[in-house]
Amino acid sequence: MDFIELKDLYFEYKRGKPIIENINLKINKYEITAILGPNGSGKTTLGKLMMGILKPTKGQVNISNMNSSNMTLAEISSKIGYLFQNPEKHFFCNTVEEELGFALRFNGQDVDYINRRVEELLILFQLEDKKGNCPLLLSQGEKQRLAIATILINNPEYLILDEPTTGLDSHRKSVLINILKELTKKGIGMTIISHDHFFIKELSHRRIGIHRGEIIYDKRS
Amino acid sequence: MTKEVKLDPRTKLVIVLCISTLGIAVRDIISLLLILTLALTISIIFKVNLKKSFNKIKRLLYLIIVIAIIQSIFSSEGDIILSVGRVMLLTINGLEKSFQFILRIIIVIISATIITSSSSREIVQGLVQWGLPYDIAFMVALGIRFLPLLTEEIKDSLIAIQLRGIEIRKISIRKRISLYSHIFTPILAGTILKAEKLSTAIEMRGFRAYDSRTSYLVLKMSKWDYLIIFISIAFTSFYGIICIFR
Numbered sequence: 001m002d003f004i005e006l007k008d009l010y011f012e013y014k015r016g017k018p019i020i021e022n023i024n025l026k027i028n029k030y031e032i033t034a035i036l037g038p039n040g041s042g043k044t045t046l047g048k049l050m051m052g053i054l055k056p057t058k059g060q061v062n063i064s065n066m067n068s069s070n071m072t073l074a075e076i077s078s079k080i081g082y083l084f085q086n087p088e089k090h091f092f093c094n095t096v097e098e099e100l101g102f103a104l105r106f107n108g109q110d111v112d113y114i115n116r117r118v119e120e121l122l123i124l125f126q127l128e129d130k131k132g133n134c135p136l137l138l139s140q141g142e143k144q145r146l147a148i149a150t151i152l153i154n155n156p157e158y159l160i161l162d163e164p165t166t167g168l169d170s171h172r173k174s175v176l177i178n179i180l181k182e183l184t185k186k187g188i189g190m191t192i193i194s195h196d197h198f199f200i201k202e203l204s205h206r207r208i209g210i211h212r213g214e215i216i217y218d219k220r221s
Numbered sequence: 222m223t224k225e226v227k228l229d230p231r232t233k234l235v236i237v238l239c240i241s242t243l244g245i246a247v248r249d250i251i252s253l254l255l256i257l258t259l260a261l262t263i264s265i266i267f268k269v270n271l272k273k274s275f276n277k278i279k280r281l282l283y284l285i286i287v288i289a290i291i292q293s294i295f296s297s298e299g300d301i302i303l304s305v306g307r308v309m310l311l312t313i314n315g316l317e318k319s320f321q322f323i324l325r326i327i328i329v330i331i332s333a334t335i336i337t338s339s340s341s342r343e344i345v346q347g348l349v350q351w352g353l354p355y356d357i358a359f360m361v362a363l364g365i366r367f368l369p370l371l372t373e374e375i376k377d378s379l380i381a382i383q384l385r386g387i388e389i390r391k392i393s394i395r396k397r398i399s400l401y402s403h404i405f406t407p408i409l410a411g412t413i414l415k416a417e418k419l420s421t422a423i424e425m426r427g428f429r430a431y432d433s434r435t436s437y438l439v440l441k442m443s444k445w446d447y448l449i450i451f452i453s454i455a456f457t458s459f460y461g462i463i464c465i466f467r
Contacts, residue, residue, distance in 0.1 A: 051384075053380055053384075065334065072383070072385050072388060072390075073380065073383035073384055074383050074384075074388040074389075075388075077383065077384045077386045081384075082384050083378075084381065088380055088407065088411065089377050089378070089381050089407075091406075091407050092378070092381075092382065092406055092407055093402040093403065093406070094406065102385065102403075103385035103387060106385075106387050106396070106400070107386060107387065108348055134453065136407070136410050136411070136414070151387070154385065154386050172342050201239055
């Protein structure tokens with residue numbers, strides 16, 4: 001099932017200097033798609049276009065057959081969870097516990113439900129002993145795990161993860177691989193933007209290489 | 222063949238000071254319109270991106286109009302245009318004052334953009350050569366460097382909040398205020414952390430903000446700079462005196 005469709009996608013930050021050039025792509029909802037490419041190849045920009053954070057200069061992005069330009073970010077985020085390259089961008093609260101429950105509290109969810117979900121995610125991401133800590137003062141690996149947990153609290157159908165392994169040691173990486181595999185079994189597909197070939201090899205069903213804003217290969221494992 | 226004259230940032234600072242002073246001191250609308258035309262002309266001469274400046278004004282327009290309306294309501298002098306019972310809502314004088322206010326704000330913003338035609342490094346060097354202590358000038362330079370980063374962080378925080386499923390435009394004002402207080406936390410903490418990292422990095426490179434520091438960039442005023450500074454100050458004083466004694 002095609003969940004995200006990119007049609008003749010073209011994007012430039014500065015006029016006449018395209019970052020993404022006429023990309024056509026259909027992304028399946030239930031598989032793990034990896035986007036690979038060197039620094040400055042347009043991976044993060046492509047991820048942001050897929051998420052609707054950036055609006056295309058030309059072409060369009062369809063999410064569940066709806067043009068993302070006509071959807072608000074909050075509407076898109078009810079379907080897709082997005083992980084920023086810098087996990088600190090996800091944090092607004094003074095403690096890890098508050099951070100996890102932030103969106104649910106704001107949207108008026110039941111307190112018992114919030115507490116249950118927060119507890120589940122604290123255990124899943126091994127952050128139970130950090131729940132009273134300030135998110136900005138956690139280690140890089142802990143920040144990365146907390147950022148992913150804050151996305152999952154909204155129960156998204158799909159994830160776009162921009163460099164999820166940054167700052168993770170090999171043990172934490174394998175923990176993250178297991179968590180992501182579990183999520184895939186639950187029917188949550190994802191697009192992973194990464195440089196980490198080991199991580200990608202372990203997880204991905206499809207690998208897309210981009211260079212200078214163009215697709216240079218599209219392989220299936 | 223014409224030779225392009227590159228003015229010293231200090232000259233531009235004097236021009237900005239003169240235009241803003243006139244914009245604030247002058248009261249009648251026609252004079253304010255003339256000063257605005259002058260500011261626009263100078264901006265065009267200095268190749269300032271006026272489209273960007275107008276976009277900045279557009280963003281502030283809502284606030285400017287609200288202040289202008291409040292000012293108009295609280296000015297009770299002059300002929301009444303609109304009243305409810307005994308309460309005067311709009312008078313000729315009030316309308317004039319609110320129009321003056323709008324013009325003043327636009328003059329200050331447009332004149333301030335003149336300085337953007339010099340780089341921040343040149344401006345700071347200009348201030349140092351004017352006798353400003355180096356540590357203060359360095360703080361100004363860092364402030365200028367951090368400003369776009371801060372804007373970027375505010376934008377990112379707003380995006381991140383919406384990515385958590387919160388519709389900022391659809392929530393009540395009370396909730397929105399509480400939301401903005403949340404945005405404040407990462408921005409403030411992020412800025413402090415960045416400042417700390419930056420100070421460590423520059424100290425590790427052997428940097429110290431001493432007044433005795435020498436600089437590769439040394440600004441030199443030309444005869445054009447002195448001439449323009451003289452004309453600017455003379456014009457401002459002359460125009461100011463005329464306006465006061467008229």
